[in-house]
Amino acid sequence: MEPSPRTATSNPPVAASATAANLTERDLVRRSASTVPPPARQLEPVAKLIDVSKCIGCKACQSACVEWNDTKPALETNTGIYENPHDLTPDMFTLMRFSEWENPQTGNLEWLIRKDGCMHCEDPGCLKACPAPGAIVQYSNGIVDFIHENCIGCGYCIKGCPFNIPRISKVDHTAYKCTLCSDRVAVGQGPACAKACPTHAITFGTKEDMKKLADSRIEDLKSRGFENAGLYDPPGVGGTHVMYVLHHNDKPAIYSGLPEDPKVSPVVNAWKGMAKYVGFAAMGLAAAAGMLHSAFAGPNRVTREDEEKAEDLVKEKI
């Protein structure tokens, strides 16, 4: 067995010779609209930790993301806000969202900056909703990735996602989002955004290490008066592989609408669960009723007598 990908550090030295990708089809734990054999090995779960309290809003992460993924976000117009572009797009997988919040306890104006992007849910709603076999996959290290050659561009992932993340490209009509730099992780590197972050607000490593790091950060924040500081790793989606340290973890919504208790919508669950069984049962019953009726009642034929009756009626009236 090959060793697990090296994932515990964001900025390991790059090997002099090319490293073979070590994140393959055999590492899939979920594949949309299909099943996968149980993986032969379990990779160490990874996570990106975004410490909102350390972020200075420089957007180096966005630049690094654009650079690494070679995307070309369209130039937009300044409308007086800091977000640039104004939303996630098929060419911008991560976005700094800025909000100004007046703390009622201290009277301070707090500038809350959150790096938005795919959370890499343990229970991914996008994957659940996807109808195209293999268009969305989840690796055993927790990364949820879109496989563009299998994507049909239907937008079901958008309906499944509790965080409003996927965007459909108008160019190739497939869905795009943060890959957690799965191609970098596969060769032992951390995500481009983490590598670029000048304040280490973004760190990457095993999920366990990231939780420990978060604990020390939360302790520090609490000692400095942020009594509600905490880790955002929402259990409603089974936890996420992108986590936030929030100074106000009791109010995630103040961070540009971060959901309080995200979970896959019950409507999506009904559509992907009950509707399928009920649907097949109903169509099957209708077809079976037809066959049974045909077997027991036989065809309903027009008789010679019917024809004569009609001829008599017509003769009488003509």
Added chain:
Amino acid sequence: MATTSIEKEDAIHPGKPVVVDRYNLGARINHWITAVSLILLALSGLAFFHPSLFFLTGLFGGGQSARVLHPWIGVVLFFSFAGLFIRFWRANLPEQSDREWLAHANDAIAGNEEKLPEAGRYNPIQKFNFWCMSLLIIALILTGLAIWDQYFYEWTTIPQKRVAVLVHSLAAVLLICIWIVHVYAVIWARGTLRAMTRGSVTGGWAWRHHRRWLKELAERRRFKKPATPAE
């Protein structure tokens, strides 16, 4: 006395056997465009409905093209069905005698039509199917627009799209069930299909299944010259 159940194309050709015009060429073309689009929609839609049927996208040139085509075929179906609706809605209005007919629905299903009140151009089960199809197609086009992200993404919110996609799938299932009933009834009641191919039925078929319609036609002297016998 219902006077609404006769369409202007309906006419009796006296002879042996009697032949009754039921659907003119326009109605038949209109019907078959609707039928073909409904079948294509069911095939492509079922492919998105369940992974085990995703292979059906192969009929449309793959997943991407099935995704592109499905809503456009839906638009064709909507307008085509609207044409049928305009043609047939009057003859499908419920009437007093339908109540009694439905009280004898067992006899209808058993094929004992002599025990039933005489039906007009459509019997109550046909009317039920007609109105179900109409309502379901309206539901499908509205929810379909809500999930046609390529052009109408901005029109609805994501929570609305979730409801739309659920309603769309359930409405489609119901429509397929209604369609199964419709197709089965045509096969069961022999001599029905020719109404939508040649446009006419025999006098005996009309006498057996839609006697009041036939009587009304005769009453109003809606006769055409007998079909010229083959040379």
